[in-house]
Amino acid sequence: MKRKATKRKPIPLVPPAIRSRKKARQIVTTFHKLEKEADEVSSSTAPDKQARLERLERELDEMGGREAYQSASLLSVSFHNTSKWVTKQLAGKLGLRPANGEPPLRVLEVGAINTRLLDVPWLDVRAIDLKSQHPRIEERDFFSLEPAGEYDVVSSSMVINCVPTAKGRHEMLVGYRHHLRNGGHLFLVLPLLCLTKSTRTTRESFLETLSRIGFTVVAKKETPKVAFFCLRNTPLEARDVQVGGSSLATKDGGTRGAGAEKGISRKRKHGANDFAVSP
Ligand SMILES: C[S@@+](CC[C@H](N)C(=O)[O-])C[C@H]1O[C@@H](n2cnc3c(N)ncnc32)[C@H](O)[C@@H]1O
Structure with missing residues (x-):
């Protein structure tokens, strides 16, 4: 008797990660x-x-x-495919995908927990993480790297929000800029809550901070949970400085940008976080 073909579930090579x-x-x-x-x-x-x-x-x-x-x-x-967004922007809007025979783009991926970008043939990726999950990912703290303005692209997805202080986050962003060549691109992805539920930061104040550091927004998108930014490292003299010369950093380390002017409450709301970026 012919046995009915049943669909077999693939057996995972490693035990399934957290599912909930x-x-x-x-x-x-x-x-x-x-x-x-x-x-x-x-x-x-x-x-x-x-x-x-x-x-x-x-x-x-x-x-x-x-x-x-x-x-x-x-x-x-699996709910925010940053590598897809990065390659789509590079190959599409930015028109930076190298033609056959041209050298691959040099990429620094910070906080890499998979090899999706490493697997893209037209990218030459150095992927680092504090704790490597794969032999191709170098176990390295970003802050220990010596910047040399050598990368065409830096990708940082859900990493800046892991840095515990506003000052550390600012240093990370400034560091990204120093690793990029002039005109290079930073792909920055962070939880949307950092910009919508923080008592110290708004989308506007965050964009001001990025502009001050030397980044110009080339593209951005939001999903219900995640904010994606594609930013160009713009030489300071060439960029459109949107904010006056005086420092807007507040004593408590918050960034007093458009949000503060609009009167964001300093009191912590239930469930709101205190995400901020400031020198
Ligand atoms: C929330 S996971 C995000 C992983 C992945 N990029 C993504 O989009 O989901 C943050 C990762 O950043 C790494 N990370 C945090 N601070 C870092 C640092 N200073 N240098 C290198 N990696 C760092 C963490 O170890 C962690 O693997």
């Missing part, structure tokens, strides 16, 4: 909270500093550490 978005969100939130707290404790002079750091370290280990965090991130990657 709710669980993944919890892990990501807890990880960021613990990292932020550890950063604050590290720079404090509290007498119990060491004990507190050890406790935070234990809590991080208990939740599975950076590995669990990256597994949780892998789930969210």
Whole structure:
């Protein structure tokens, strides 16, 4: 008797990563909270500093550490395909896809947890992450790289929001600029909540900050959860400076941009985060 063909489920090579978005969100939130707290404790002079750091370290280990965090991130990657957006912009609107025989574009991918960009044949990608998940991804802290203005493209997807302080985020953006050649492009992706639910940042103030640093917006898009920016590294003398010369940085490290002028509440709202970027 002929057996009815049944569709077999492919057997995964590795155990499936976290499947529940709710669980993944919890892990990501807890990880960021613990990292932020550890950063604050590290720079404090509290007498119990060491004990507190050890406790935070234990809590991080208990939740599975950076590995669990990256597994949780892998789930969210499937909901925002940054590499698709990057290649689409480069090959389409920007017209930068090299012709046959031309050298590939040089790309620095920061916070890489898959090889999607590495697999694009017309890109020459150096992919780094604090914790490498793949032999082609270099285990490296972005802040330890020496910038040489050599890249055509920097890709940073959901990374800036992992940096615990406003100053660190600012340094990261300035660093991206220093890694890019003049006219090079930064693809910056971050959770939309950072711009819509923060008590310290709005879309407008964030764009002002980017402009101050030396980036011009070439393209942007938003999905219900994610903001995508394609930014050009513009020589300071050539860019259209939209903001006057005085520093708008506030004492608490927030950026007093258009948002502050519109009277954003300084009080933390329930569920709102305090994302900010400032020197
Ligand atoms: C939320 S995951 C995002 C991964 C992926 N790019 C995406 O779009 O979903 C953030 C990644 O950035 C990495 N990361 C954070 N700070 C970094 C730094 N200073 N240098 C290199 N990688 C960093 C983390 O280890 C993590 O793997």
